[in-house]
Amino acid sequence: MQWHSIQAFIEMGGYGFYVWSSFGFTFFLMLLELWSLKKRHHAAKRLEAGVA
Amino acid sequence: MQINWLKYASPKTFYPLAGKLIPWFSVGAVLLIAYGLYLGLFIAPTDFQQGEGYRIIFVHVPAAWFSMFLYLLMAAYAAIGLILNAKLSHMMAKAIAPTGAMFTLAALVTGSFWGKPMWGAWWVWDARLTSELILLFLYIGYFSLQSAIDDRNRADKASAVLAIVGAVNVPIIYFSVKWWNTLHQGASVSLTKAPAMAAVMLQGMLIMALGFWCYSIAVILMRVRCEISEREHMRILIEQ
Numbered sequence: 001m002q003w004h005s006i007q008a009f010i011e012m013g014g015y016g017f018y019v020w021s022s023f024g025f026t027f028f029l030m031l032l033e034l035w036s037l038k039k040r041h042h043a044a045k046r047l048e049a050g051v052a
Numbered sequence: 053m054q055i056n057w058l059k060y061a062s063p064k065t066f067y068p069l070a071g072k073l074i075p076w077f078s079v080g081a082v083l084l085i086a087y088g089l090y091l092g093l094f095i096a097p098t099d100f101q102q103g104e105g106y107r108i109i110f111v112h113v114p115a116a117w118f119s120m121f122l123y124l125l126m127a128a129y130a131a132i133g134l135i136l137n138a139k140l141s142h143m144m145a146k147a148i149a150p151t152g153a154m155f156t157l158a159a160l161v162t163g164s165f166w167g168k169p170m171w172g173a174w175w176v177w178d179a180r181l182t183s184e185l186i187l188l189f190l191y192i193g194y195f196s197l198q199s200a201i202d203d204r205n206r207a208d209k210a211s212a213v214l215a216i217v218g219a220v221n222v223p224i225i226y227f228s229v230k231w232w233n234t235l236h237q238g239a240s241v242s243l244t245k246a247p248a249m250a251a252v253m254l255q256g257m258l259i260m261a262l263g264f265w266c267y268s269i270a271v272i273l274m275r276v277r278c279e280i281s282e283r284e285h286m287r288i289l290i291e292q
Contacts, residue, residue: 022165037274
């Protein structure tokens, strides 16, 4: 374990903003992709149900 | 046991197979990414030059690797689609593009968050950064072309040609730090040399990369399933 306190973990030696923005942005994009696929999947299912 | 692999080249039989694979890769992605984050954020030591700021590499490097790797995979599927006239290959290429573009954007933005504190600039027109930006434009060009042409077969073929031609850019990105005098640092991990970083840093990065790989497979399979059912629906509509 590298950290002595939660405060130090959040501050990341002064790089906190950059580090957390990077991790946050990457996982935000991944979740956004999953969410948009879920919508597309439901739309495709509705189409299928409409045809059958 | 004999498996007839050609059977799975047909969208109809691939659809349920993809459905069975998705949960496994999803679970793999969650576990690997969680473990990678634990190693990267809690276990890996502070870098002696870049302090804690270097921890950005645990998302930046895997995202950059997959931005390039997924492009090559997309171009390979596009080539198979063109040569064998295989519909499923074109669908795979089309399903890979958005995930590749997403990782490219992630690599560019996280790189920017690294550049600001380390170089003092959000962006520089360095060979590595510029060629990675071109990669993003190639992905965008690919799916713009896909949606611009109404005829499915023609859209698949035209965008496949674009994907294949654009593949030239990938080695340019990869070797840019060698070929030009770039501000972007050289490779810390390569196949020929011992990695220039602590073992646990490397381990964290590789585990994150494996997690991104599982994530990519799961998401691409989900998207190709949507593509298969949408195209099937269109076919039925046209026949009616």
